[in-house]
Amino acid sequence: MTDKKEYQDQTPAWCPGCGNFGLLNTLQQTMADLAIKPHQYTIVSGIGQAAKLPHYIRCNAFNGLHGRALPVATGIAMTNPEMLVMVNTGDGDCYGEGGNHFLHAIRRNVNVKLFVHNNQIYGLTKGQASPTTGQGMKTKTQPFGSLSAQFNPLALAISLDCSFVARGFVGDMEFLQYLMTEAIHHSGFALIDILQPCVSFNKINTFAWYRERVYHLDESHDPQDRMAAFAKSLQWGDSIPTGIFYRNSRPLLTDQIPPLHEMPLVKQSFDQQETLDLMNEFF
Amino acid sequence: MTDKKEYQDQTPAWCPGCGNFGLLNTLQQTMADLAIKPHQYTIVSGIGQAAKLPHYIRCNAFNGLHGRALPVATGIAMTNPEMLVMVNTGDGDCYGEGGNHFLHAIRRNVNVKLFVHNNQIYGLTKGQASPTTGQGMKTKTQPFGSLSAQFNPLALAISLDCSFVARGFVGDMEFLQYLMTEAIHHSGFALIDILQPCVSFNKINTFAWYRERVYHLDESHDPQDRMAAFAKSLQWGDSIPTGIFYRNSRPLLTDQIPPLHEMPLVKQSFDQQETLDLMNEFF
Amino acid sequence: MMKKAAKIIFYRGDNMDYSIKIAGEAGQGLQTTGAALAKIFSRLRYHVFTHQDYMSRVRGGHNFYQIRIATDPVTAPRQAVHILIALNRESIDIHQDELHENGVILYDPDEVNDKLQGDIFLPTPFAGIAEEEGGKKIMGNSVAIGAVLGLFDIKPDAAKDVIRESLARKNEDIITNNLKAVGGGYRHAREKCARLEHFRTDAPGDEKLLLINGTQAIAFGAVTAGCRFYSAYPMTPSTGIMVYLAGKSKKQKIIVEQAEDEISAINMALGASYAGVRSMTSTSGGGYALMTEGVSLAAMTETPIVICEMQRPGPATGLPTRTEQSDLLFVVHGGHGEFPRVVLTPGTPEQAFHAVNKAFDLAEKYQIPVFVQGDQYLADCEWTSAPFDFSSLRYHDYRLRGEALGELEEYHRYTMTESGISPLAVPGESPHLVVVDSDEHDENGHIIEDGATRNRMVDKRLHRKLKLLRNEISPPELYGPENPEIILIGYGSTYGVIKEVVDLLNDTHRIAMLHFAEVYPFPPQDASGYLDILQAARHTLCVEQNATGQFAMLLHSETGFRCSGRVNRYDGRPFTSDSLREEISAHLQDT
């Protein structure tokens, strides 16, 4: 166990009261408690308020393009399976612009931990509907209310047999830390959709709103049971379950790639001379 | 009811024996039986073998980019809700390159009929794994077999509360015609994932392979029951259900857009003079 | 014929010309205060120019809103500030240097825990006064507005309508208290300011003035051009266009759809255009990058579309809330394969309004993608201007619809014509079928692979149209004497600042501006004599808001002309007329 201070970096540029602070603190505490050193993990993010997180925690960081965190993370995780690779990014980033990568990262089952700061809004660009915005919520660009069905990341992940599927809430930090720890310990792609109030642009899904509704999935819920997990994932409204909905033990992509069987790619030496023989195939 | 011949156009450039022929015939027959005239519907497609279909049936057609059929179809359906808009395209096109549009088109619930020619392979580019390729299948670009989990479009669509979700098989044309007819009659976004053997590149999922496995969902299956639909959608392997898995009556996007309440946008006249007053807001 | 600016305005010398800067953190309401002040002065028929500087965050950090007010038209920011409204201590530290020698700094002593000495300070307890007047702390913004009015001795009544409108949805009490706060601020300034003699107003003009920024002008332009479908994905600095159009969606019958990504945005817009309505999308550089494949699709299918690309500093995410002109060549050459396109680069909101109108017309007439390229500076700057001249607006429906279509015996989407333009029919309105294809195709729109058809289609789509398109492009605007010795060359949003610098230097130099508001196809050299004028000049300086001089490159590659020098700025901040004047002077001395 290390001191959490070791994990602090730049001062966050978030709004006072933003749910992101709790998330950041929890993540720092998690890393400290697990004694994972800053250089032992990499955080990849896209663009948005959430995506600024890697600047606020000491880590290796790749703050990439809006929506494109997962492919970058996949590239890192495949090349260096010894690195703990996490993605911290927003709901718009991950489920909107990056939706296709979300699907296919789940299918690949690379060892990436995906922490989505789900504030049900586009924060950084000042309040447009995101895929998770509640139906009917009006914004400056959704004058008739958000008309598309609210995106359900958990149900979708379970439908794709995602290796680890959970929901947390930044107002419940201890539990969130437990979920993060479990996700990190899990071997496989792990999604935690984290309810994170945006105090500036989401006046509906506030701290109070979530607090009134969230509850922990109880012991009777078996995360191995995909049907039960799916049923639970559909629950939203007056009560919103948090916890580990689903987990399985699908093999890791990287375990199935022969070039990785001996050691991470990044550690393998290269000898140009040895490759030149390939020319013989063309005679 | 019209003569099917009225719907024939260019000679297909598909391989002899390809499953696409049955699909094309069924679609032509469906249009003929429903007496929907060629100019009353538009088929949008991407790029691939499947996506060539609009050239082989008389129709309004927009053969667009690889993976981008759904946004084009959405633009048409929103502008002219009186037009029957269909998308005929491939599994790679729709679930690979176009995955993000697939998610969000389902959420929008525009009145588009999506017919995916699912041959579990990239046909036109000569046999790379597609998202629906069975795990373990080797190809020239998947030398260790396809390692990602096989994509399950039905489970995903149900997880997103897609308005109509079905599976058909080109070797079962009568049933397929029934599904197409139901999809067209349904008000809302309708997906039919259509098993379509590729005789050139998919040597596993052949006509015989499918024929041995497919069966019709029986009467006891209630397509209103989302949990049951999800459970059925997970079935794959020795027996593969076909039929209507799920349907609901979510409101159409276009019904919720005030500018469309009177008539299709495309029919509305425009008077420039009436817009000039808007300048007054800037004084 | 070369277009000439109507009159040469002379730089304002002793005329009224003040700059007010409101600075503080995001979330302190400086945008509301700034907007209200700008509107109050423009309603009084003063000329106003505002620009904003904000960070990529929602709260905190350091932002400002700068307003220039004058009796003559103003078209650029200035360096010196006459009134600094500092909403926090940091704002004083950062901006004190910019204060004009006779200027004054307003700050809230309850907020800034420090006694600041001297005439230049006017401690103004914004929140305190608001509360004294019976209102709430948050009404301190109205106090600040009142204080500015006080400095100029403009009666608080002048703020009434603007305050009322900006609070339209609030109850009457709130409005009354805000107005009281304005009065409090007014009295405070009149009583406490030691420098009142430096603030005077000249009589304003008679003409009613618009106050409009670039995104508003573009969006308003789109509505008047008959835009019926707009799909986009939010991206600074283009989002204002979507916000405006969404607000007009119901009344003007425009569908505004937020897409899941930019790829979808452009493809949806193409679908709508195919279906028969005018459509548009907007984005910034990163989103445009994702759209380039769709641009190529528009070209191949010959589907009309208007694309507004609002630039910000790159590469990648860069400085997302600031300005740059660094996507010019990317927009000129973006998209695979070869096809005609038009790129318009308006320099002012008024030009932007007209550019959008022309864009919709050309896009539909030639069935091509047309770009309106701007940047954060154009997007966010507010300009006053005379009411827009609607007489030159175009609207012609080039589409073949309903009966006219039905009467045809045959219809082929890509009929070979001498102009290269084939009839553009609306599907569904007659038994004729409309078939379009991203593959090379025949006249019917069906896939082909043979070389002969390919050649014919390239000739139709590209060569023939290009020939006609060149004639649609307006020549650059020459502002200044006809035989200048020094020419400042620019395009896009630097229009205003270059113009002012010409005004600033034209008593000592034979100097002119040559501004390109339409850059691709490049304006033909024959009709207008711009190339002769360039060649005859001694100094030709290309002024660009980028690091590599893309416009100078384009000018050279299209005309063979090489500018004698370049002035580039790429820190994301706009030129001010003062900073640009200095750079130009330094250049002239060097050579």
Place this chain on the structure above:
Amino acid sequence: MMKKAAKIIFYRGDNMDYSIKIAGEAGQGLQTTGAALAKIFSRLRYHVFTHQDYMSRVRGGHNFYQIRIATDPVTAPRQAVHILIALNRESIDIHQDELHENGVILYDPDEVNDKLQGDIFLPTPFAGIAEEEGGKKIMGNSVAIGAVLGLFDIKPDAAKDVIRESLARKNEDIITNNLKAVGGGYRHAREKCARLEHFRTDAPGDEKLLLINGTQAIAFGAVTAGCRFYSAYPMTPSTGIMVYLAGKSKKQKIIVEQAEDEISAINMALGASYAGVRSMTSTSGGGYALMTEGVSLAAMTETPIVICEMQRPGPATGLPTRTEQSDLLFVVHGGHGEFPRVVLTPGTPEQAFHAVNKAFDLAEKYQIPVFVQGDQYLADCEWTSAPFDFSSLRYHDYRLRGEALGELEEYHRYTMTESGISPLAVPGESPHLVVVDSDEHDENGHIIEDGATRNRMVDKRLHRKLKLLRNEISPPELYGPENPEIILIGYGSTYGVIKEVVDLLNDTHRIAMLHFAEVYPFPPQDASGYLDILQAARHTLCVEQNATGQFAMLLHSETGFRCSGRVNRYDGRPFTSDSLREEISAHLQDT
């Protein structure tokens, strides 16, 4: 120093120079037959050049595979064909015109229900003979191979190894029967052909020859350059690169990942590069369009990456299996914002092999995106060549790793340096952190918004590196006399055909080729005298496989030089040496 081609080869006059065309439907095995024939001749140490023409379909349609065999090096296709193997009736109709006056057409009379008269026909029941020899119908392809050998009186044994290798995974019976079929074809031709006297072989060279196409050369080049991660999305004509690398994945320890789309492909590759290995992606124009945002990301984060862009005719889907050089300016200017990049345009498989090696070196040395641009023609053409010269290959690991990194006291990803190049560390191998950002950032990689840091970073990333990069670019290759009167200018895949045309015309004209294999940054003019040579020539004709003359534009915009004329082809088919010669001659007569 200007690089010179080693020796001027003279056009072959009376030397052995035959073209064989195998034509038929997709799915008839013409690719296998063609490839085997090409290999047989190259093994015999003849020079071989092959090119393919195929439709965007898997079965049916009309395709061909053309093989040129000669004693001298051959670098382009010719118009006339000496042997046409027509696998169906249509192939005779389409190609009969191309037959050389002494040529012969082989066809299967059981397939073509028609009696075709005259010496030029050699009816050859491919399937029938195969069956007679105890094999199956499908072995008709081996009969065709045998027949070709028969025409030249090359003993069937010459085919043995090639047939055996191509059937490596089949059982011995199948191999034996195929070899028998070759024999049957051989005897049939010797016995039945009326034109045997026109087919003769000269003695081949002594040197062992490679036979390799463009995608193979690129992929092989990537392996030897240390590429360890390749992610791509299939797209003709780039897919061959992925196929080759996937085949080597296990042994050479290269991860090959098929991405869900091109956006993912480039971002994955950037992730891998960040993690510490050399990585690459490839695509064609439409996929590149989707990657441009990622290119800009590579630039901003200074992450090395190699991108192969293999062109095909656009816009949009265009002619997906054919060739064009129409993305040049899109690759040069693609991506938002301003940043340095390198674009290499090799003209032959051998050049491509070396270009990829240089691309990996420059990408890592300068931490920039480097492009290798080719096209379908380069991708699919097979060339014989002497064994590649490995002596000039580069491999230097520029990354800071393990101990060397650990020993540093401090590490900042974007340390300001005079060269603009900051140390590139591998994350995880020491306590130093590697922070990269798509926003503008400070030396630590953290977001900044201030103008001063922005300026410094642009200078570091762009200006300083650009200065050094220019010196890395090789001058164009001059082939022909040093003071040519006529210069054929080209870049990329037209190398071979232009060279041959120079050979064809150089006894009557003082003609040379100037070929640019590295086009961006444009080769500096000072070191090599290419601009002087161009200026001194009377005719400077730019030969391009596109409609607008993009290279001529680039040459002009970079050097101010305008070619006197242009030769463009844009029907998706490559120039043949004969067709290009004619066009050039016509040009010269016109002027």
